[in-house]
Amino acid sequence: EAQVTQNPRYLITVTGKKLTVTCSQNMNHEYMSWYRQDPGLGLRQIYYSMNVEVTDKGDVPEGYKVSRKEKRNFPLILESPSPNQTSLYFCASSLGSGTGSTDTQYFGPGTRLTVL
Amino acid sequence: GESVGLHLPTLSVQEGDNSIINCAYSNSASDYFIWYKQESGKGPQFIIDIRSNMDKRQGQRVTVLLNKTVKHLSLQIAATQPGDSAVYFCAESFSGGYNKLIFGAGTRLAVHP
Numbered sequence: 001e002a003q004v005t006q007n008p009r010y011l012i013t014v015t016g017k018k019l020t021v022t023c024s025q026n027m028n029h030e031y032m033s034w035y036r037q038d039p040g041l042g043l044r045q046i047y048y049s050m051n052v053e054v055t056d057k058g059d060v061p062e063g064y065k066v067s068r069k070e071k072r073n074f075p076l077i078l079e080s081p082s083p084n085q086t087s088l089y090f091c092a093s094s095l096g097s098g099t100g101s102t103d104t105q106y107f108g109p110g111t112r113l114t115v116l
Numbered sequence: 117g118e119s120v121g122l123h124l125p126t127l128s129v130q131e132g133d134n135s136i137i138n139c140a141y142s143n144s145a146s147d148y149f150i151w152y153k154q155e156s157g158k159g160p161q162f163i164i165d166i167r168s169n170m171d172k173r174q175g176q177r178v179t180v181l182l183n184k185t186v187k188h189l190s191l192q193i194a195a196t197q198p199g200d201s202a203v204y205f206c207a208e209s210f211s212g213g214y215n216k217l218i219f220g221a222g223t224r225l226a227v228h229p
Protein backbone atom coordinates (compact mmCIF):
# COMPACT_ATOMS: atom_id res chain seq x y z
CA GLU A 1 0.00 0.00 0.00
CA ALA A 2 1.32 3.43 -1.00
CA GLN A 3 1.72 5.50 2.12
CA VAL A 4 3.63 7.99 4.20
CA THR A 5 4.40 6.79 7.70
CA GLN A 6 5.48 8.81 10.72
CA ASN A 7 6.84 7.68 14.06
CA PRO A 8 6.06 8.20 16.80
CA ARG A 9 2.41 9.19 16.47
CA TYR A 10 2.37 10.73 19.94
CA LEU A 11 5.25 12.01 22.03
CA ILE A 12 5.48 13.87 25.31
CA THR A 13 8.93 15.14 26.17
CA VAL A 14 10.68 17.76 28.24
CA THR A 15 12.42 20.96 27.26
CA GLY A 16 15.90 20.44 25.89
CA LYS A 17 15.76 16.70 25.28
CA LYS A 18 16.72 16.00 21.69
CA LEU A 19 14.19 14.08 19.65
CA THR A 20 13.68 12.82 16.12
CA VAL A 21 10.41 12.26 14.32
CA THR A 22 10.82 9.86 11.44
CA CYS A 23 9.04 10.03 8.11
CA SER A 24 9.16 7.36 5.44
CA GLN A 25 7.41 6.96 2.08
CA ASN A 26 7.27 3.90 -0.14
CA MET A 27 6.30 5.62 -3.38
CA ASN A 28 9.78 6.53 -4.62
CA HIS A 29 8.87 10.20 -4.33
CA GLU A 30 11.56 12.80 -4.79
CA TYR A 31 9.86 15.64 -2.93
CA MET A 32 9.21 15.57 0.81
CA SER A 33 8.30 18.24 3.32
CA TRP A 34 7.44 18.82 6.95
CA TYR A 35 4.60 20.96 8.29
CA ARG A 36 3.33 21.91 11.68
CA GLN A 37 -0.33 22.55 12.38
CA ASP A 38 -1.49 24.83 15.16
CA PRO A 39 -5.05 25.94 15.99
CA GLY A 40 -6.01 29.10 14.15
CA LEU A 41 -2.77 29.16 12.18
CA GLY A 42 -3.30 26.33 9.76
CA LEU A 43 -0.41 24.36 8.34
CA ARG A 44 3.00 25.99 8.09
CA GLN A 45 5.90 24.56 6.17
CA ILE A 46 9.04 23.85 8.20
CA TYR A 47 11.45 22.33 5.69
CA TYR A 48 11.27 20.70 2.31
CA SER A 49 13.52 18.48 0.25
CA MET A 50 13.53 18.25 -3.51
CA ASN A 51 15.76 15.18 -3.59
CA VAL A 52 18.44 13.30 -1.71
CA GLU A 53 20.86 15.71 -0.01
CA VAL A 54 18.80 18.72 -1.17
CA THR A 55 16.89 20.50 1.58
CA ASP A 56 15.64 24.04 2.08
CA LYS A 57 13.86 26.13 4.68
CA GLY A 58 10.16 26.69 4.66
CA ASP A 59 8.35 29.42 6.57
CA VAL A 60 9.12 28.30 10.13
CA PRO A 61 12.48 26.46 10.19
CA GLU A 62 13.83 27.87 13.48
CA GLY A 63 14.51 25.17 16.05
CA TYR A 64 14.33 22.32 13.54
CA LYS A 65 16.77 20.35 11.44
CA VAL A 66 16.20 17.81 8.71
CA SER A 67 18.28 15.40 6.70
CA ARG A 68 17.69 13.53 3.46
CA LYS A 69 20.30 10.81 3.14
CA GLU A 70 17.99 8.40 1.35
CA LYS A 71 15.04 9.06 -0.92
CA ARG A 72 12.49 7.31 1.26
CA ASN A 73 13.30 8.93 4.61
CA PHE A 74 13.09 12.52 5.79
CA PRO A 75 13.51 12.77 9.57
CA LEU A 76 12.70 15.93 11.52
CA ILE A 77 15.12 16.67 14.33
CA LEU A 78 14.53 18.93 17.31
CA GLU A 79 17.93 19.42 18.92
CA SER A 80 16.60 21.28 21.95
CA PRO A 81 12.80 21.23 22.00
CA SER A 82 10.94 24.07 23.65
CA PRO A 83 7.26 24.36 24.68
CA ASN A 84 6.47 26.56 21.65
CA GLN A 85 7.24 23.52 19.49
CA THR A 86 4.26 21.72 20.94
CA SER A 87 2.23 21.05 17.84
CA LEU A 88 0.84 18.52 15.38
CA TYR A 89 3.44 17.65 12.75
CA PHE A 90 2.81 16.29 9.28
CA CYS A 91 5.21 14.88 6.75
CA ALA A 92 4.23 14.90 3.08
CA SER A 93 5.64 13.54 -0.14
CA SER A 94 5.04 13.90 -3.86
CA LEU A 95 6.69 12.68 -7.02
CA GLY A 96 7.96 16.16 -7.82
CA SER A 97 7.68 19.66 -6.44
CA GLY A 98 4.33 20.28 -8.09
CA THR A 99 5.60 22.74 -10.67
CA GLY A 100 4.62 20.55 -13.59
CA SER A 101 1.31 18.87 -14.14
CA THR A 102 -0.86 17.91 -11.19
CA ASP A 103 1.34 16.04 -8.77
CA THR A 104 -0.64 14.81 -5.79
CA GLN A 105 0.94 15.43 -2.42
CA TYR A 106 0.42 12.65 0.14
CA PHE A 107 0.42 13.37 3.86
CA GLY A 108 1.33 11.14 6.75
CA PRO A 109 -1.04 10.56 9.69
CA GLY A 110 0.62 13.17 11.91
CA THR A 111 2.72 13.23 15.07
CA ARG A 112 1.35 15.02 18.09
CA LEU A 113 4.25 16.43 20.09
CA THR A 114 3.98 17.94 23.54
CA VAL A 115 7.03 19.65 25.04
CA LEU A 116 6.77 20.30 28.77
CA GLY B 117 4.47 37.51 5.13
CA GLU B 118 1.62 36.84 2.76
CA SER B 119 -1.20 34.71 4.09
CA VAL B 120 -4.29 32.95 2.85
CA GLY B 121 -7.58 33.57 4.61
CA LEU B 122 -11.07 32.09 4.59
CA HIS B 123 -14.36 33.95 4.79
CA LEU B 124 -16.32 31.39 6.83
CA PRO B 125 -14.95 29.24 9.61
CA THR B 126 -17.95 26.84 9.60
CA LEU B 127 -20.34 25.87 6.85
CA SER B 128 -23.43 23.72 7.49
CA VAL B 129 -25.27 22.15 4.57
CA GLN B 130 -27.96 19.57 4.00
CA GLU B 131 -27.04 16.27 2.44
CA GLY B 132 -27.55 16.48 -1.30
CA ASP B 133 -27.10 20.24 -1.51
CA ASN B 134 -24.16 21.87 -3.20
CA SER B 135 -21.45 23.41 -1.00
CA ILE B 136 -19.29 26.40 -1.72
CA ILE B 137 -16.21 27.10 0.36
CA ASN B 138 -14.46 30.40 -0.19
CA CYS B 139 -10.92 31.59 0.22
CA ALA B 140 -9.26 34.97 -0.21
CA TYR B 141 -5.56 35.17 -0.97
CA SER B 142 -3.39 38.22 -0.61
CA ASN B 143 -0.33 37.58 -2.77
CA SER B 144 -1.05 38.66 -6.33
CA ALA B 145 2.12 36.83 -7.39
CA SER B 146 0.73 33.45 -6.31
CA ASP B 147 0.47 31.16 -9.29
CA TYR B 148 -0.56 27.81 -7.83
CA PHE B 149 -3.51 27.01 -5.58
CA ILE B 150 -4.59 23.81 -3.90
CA TRP B 151 -7.58 22.64 -1.91
CA TYR B 152 -7.12 20.03 0.81
CA LYS B 153 -9.57 18.07 2.91
CA GLN B 154 -8.74 17.03 6.45
CA GLU B 155 -10.88 14.57 8.34
CA SER B 156 -10.71 14.38 12.10
CA GLY B 157 -7.52 12.66 13.27
CA LYS B 158 -6.05 12.34 9.80
CA GLY B 159 -3.56 14.12 7.63
CA PRO B 160 -4.66 16.52 4.88
CA GLN B 161 -5.78 15.00 1.60
CA PHE B 162 -5.11 16.69 -1.74
CA ILE B 163 -8.44 17.39 -3.50
CA ILE B 164 -7.80 19.57 -6.51
CA ASP B 165 -5.38 22.20 -7.73
CA ILE B 166 -5.43 25.07 -10.19
CA ARG B 167 -2.78 27.24 -11.74
CA SER B 168 -3.05 30.95 -12.34
CA ASN B 169 -3.43 30.54 -16.10
CA MET B 170 -6.82 28.88 -15.52
CA ASP B 171 -10.14 30.17 -14.16
CA LYS B 172 -11.84 26.88 -13.52
CA ARG B 173 -10.96 23.26 -13.03
CA GLN B 174 -13.24 20.33 -12.44
CA GLY B 175 -12.72 17.04 -10.71
CA GLN B 176 -15.05 14.36 -9.51
CA ARG B 177 -17.93 16.25 -7.83
CA VAL B 178 -15.60 19.18 -7.13
CA THR B 179 -14.90 22.37 -9.01
CA VAL B 180 -12.34 25.03 -8.18
CA LEU B 181 -12.83 28.57 -9.41
CA LEU B 182 -10.10 31.18 -9.45
CA ASN B 183 -10.80 34.90 -9.76
CA LYS B 184 -7.46 36.65 -10.01
CA THR B 185 -9.04 40.09 -10.27
CA VAL B 186 -10.33 39.94 -6.71
CA LYS B 187 -7.86 37.31 -5.50
CA HIS B 188 -10.54 34.82 -4.64
CA LEU B 189 -10.64 31.05 -4.75
CA SER B 190 -13.62 28.80 -4.21
CA LEU B 191 -14.29 25.08 -3.92
CA GLN B 192 -17.66 23.80 -5.03
CA ILE B 193 -18.78 20.35 -3.95
CA ALA B 194 -21.77 18.96 -5.80
CA ALA B 195 -24.40 16.80 -4.06
CA THR B 196 -22.66 17.02 -0.69
CA GLN B 197 -22.50 13.74 1.21
CA PRO B 198 -21.92 12.95 4.90
CA GLY B 199 -18.45 11.73 3.96
CA ASP B 200 -17.61 15.26 2.83
CA SER B 201 -17.76 16.48 6.43
CA ALA B 202 -14.25 17.70 7.20
CA VAL B 203 -12.07 20.79 7.42
CA TYR B 204 -11.12 22.22 4.06
CA PHE B 205 -7.95 24.25 3.51
CA CYS B 206 -6.90 26.36 0.63
CA ALA B 207 -3.22 26.92 -0.01
CA GLU B 208 -1.25 29.20 -2.31
CA SER B 209 2.24 29.27 -3.68
CA PHE B 210 4.22 31.72 -5.75
CA SER B 211 6.80 29.08 -6.62
CA GLY B 212 4.42 27.23 -8.91
CA GLY B 213 4.59 24.19 -6.68
CA TYR B 214 4.92 22.98 -3.11
CA ASN B 215 7.89 25.13 -2.13
CA LYS B 216 6.87 27.92 0.27
CA LEU B 217 3.27 26.69 0.33
CA ILE B 218 1.04 28.91 2.51
CA PHE B 219 -2.17 27.54 3.97
CA GLY B 220 -5.35 29.16 5.19
CA ALA B 221 -6.71 28.40 8.64
CA GLY B 222 -9.48 26.16 7.27
CA THR B 223 -13.27 25.96 7.02
CA ARG B 224 -15.24 23.22 8.70
CA LEU B 225 -17.94 21.69 6.52
CA ALA B 226 -20.76 19.98 8.44
CA VAL B 227 -23.20 17.91 6.38
CA HIS B 228 -26.56 17.21 7.96
CA PRO B 229 -28.89 14.37 6.89
